[in-house]
Amino acid sequence: MTQLDGVVKPKTKRSKRFLQGREPKLNENIKNAMLIKGGNANQTVTQALKDIYSLKKPNAVMYKKKNITRPFEDQTSLEFFSKKSDCSLFLFGSHNKKRPNNLVFGRMFDFHVLDMIELGIEKFVSLKDIKNSKFPEGTKPLLIFAGDAFETDNEHKKLKSLLIDFFRGPTVPCVRLAGLEHVLHITALEGKIYLRSYKALLKKSGCRTPRIELEDMGPSFDFTMRRTHLASDDLYKTAHRQPKALKPKKKKNVSHDVFGTKYGRLHMQKQDLAKLQTRKMKGLKKRKGEKAEGEGEEVEAEATTAKKAKTQ
Numbered sequence: 001m002t003q004l005d006g007v008v009k010p011k012t013k014r015s016k017r018f019l020q021g022r023e024p025k026l027n028e029n030i031k032n033a034m035l036i037k038g039g040n041a042n043q044t045v046t047q048a049l050k051d052i053y054s055l056k057k058p059n060a061v062m063y064k065k066k067n068i069t070r071p072f073e074d075q076t077s078l079e080f081f082s083k084k085s086d087c088s089l090f091l092f093g094s095h096n097k098k099r100p101n102n103l104v105f106g107r108m109f110d111f112h113v114l115d116m117i118e119l120g121i122e123k124f125v126s127l128k129d130i131k132n133s134k135f136p137e138g139t140k141p142l143l144i145f146a147g148d149a150f151e152t153d154n155e156h157k158k159l160k161s162l163l164i165d166f167f168r169g170p171t172v173p174c175v176r177l178a179g180l181e182h183v184l185h186i187t188a189l190e191g192k193i194y195l196r197s198y199k200a201l202l203k204k205s206g207c208r209t210p211r212i213e214l215e216d217m218g219p220s221f222d223f224t225m226r227r228t229h230l231a232s233d234d235l236y237k238t239a240h241r242q243p244k245a246l247k248p249k250k251k252k253n254v255s256h257d258v259f260g261t262k263y264g265r266l267h268m269q270k271q272d273l274a275k276l277q278t279r280k281m282k283g284l285k286k287r288k289g290e291k292a293e294g295e296g297e298e299v300e301a302e303a304t305t306a307k308k309a310k311t312q
Helices: 013-022 043-056 076-085 154-167 233-239 288-311
Strands: 002-004 007-009 033-038 060-067 089-094 102-109 112-125 142-146 182-189 192-203 211-216 220-229 254-256 262-264
Touching (some): 033 043, 033 076, 043 060, 043 089, 060 076, 102 154, 102 233, 142 154
Parallel strands (some): 033 060, 142 182
Antiparallel strands (some): 002 007, 102 112
């Protein structure tokens, strides 16, 4: 591929397909995550990155070499790696005396850092420490958030949105019951965030619906929230903007209520109710005298209209 005036021109068909895969689309690709290890990461942070990578596979890229960078001070290296690996999510792990066992979750917009939140690991149980069966690679997790902080506090709201983006996986139209094998439970309580990973087991219940049991699978984290870098409301609005082609077209005269019931409005021409055919009953039939009176009135009305026409 050659670059001329900032425009990359492919030389081969393979490079052309590669560039077409990175072009903007109406329905974007699955969000990939890159996991980066800092220059002074210890064994706890390294194992935590490996475990989260195992939860994200195959939609993740793990950088094994150490990278000396500080995301809250200089973001150029993160933006370079994001453009290189085509990743819109990142997880950076580091360790130092001031902030031990540190994980930074973040996301990109147009290959620039949109927001990031720093979490400190207080307690960590690895995948290999729990000797239970694991779920298959690429399983879409069921995300459960518990705690009032996720609904009231602004920073916890952003963290919830960030974790949903990070762990949600591919967008699918429907999920079968047997496919719900992985459950991620995230709880906010007393200033801490607890992340637990379970495997869903379907047991016999004696009826059609199976009984579900949760088996601890790991990894499990106890986090404390540290520094945050949040985007402005205008930048969030720009990042969440959808193209017009994806917006559902509004159908005329169709509305829905709170319960999802569909209502339609029909426009009809004005009806002459005098000519409306009704059910014939003996009690509603007109007598001979009434018919004669009605006919006489019609004749008089026609005569008066004729006189008026002549005088004009």
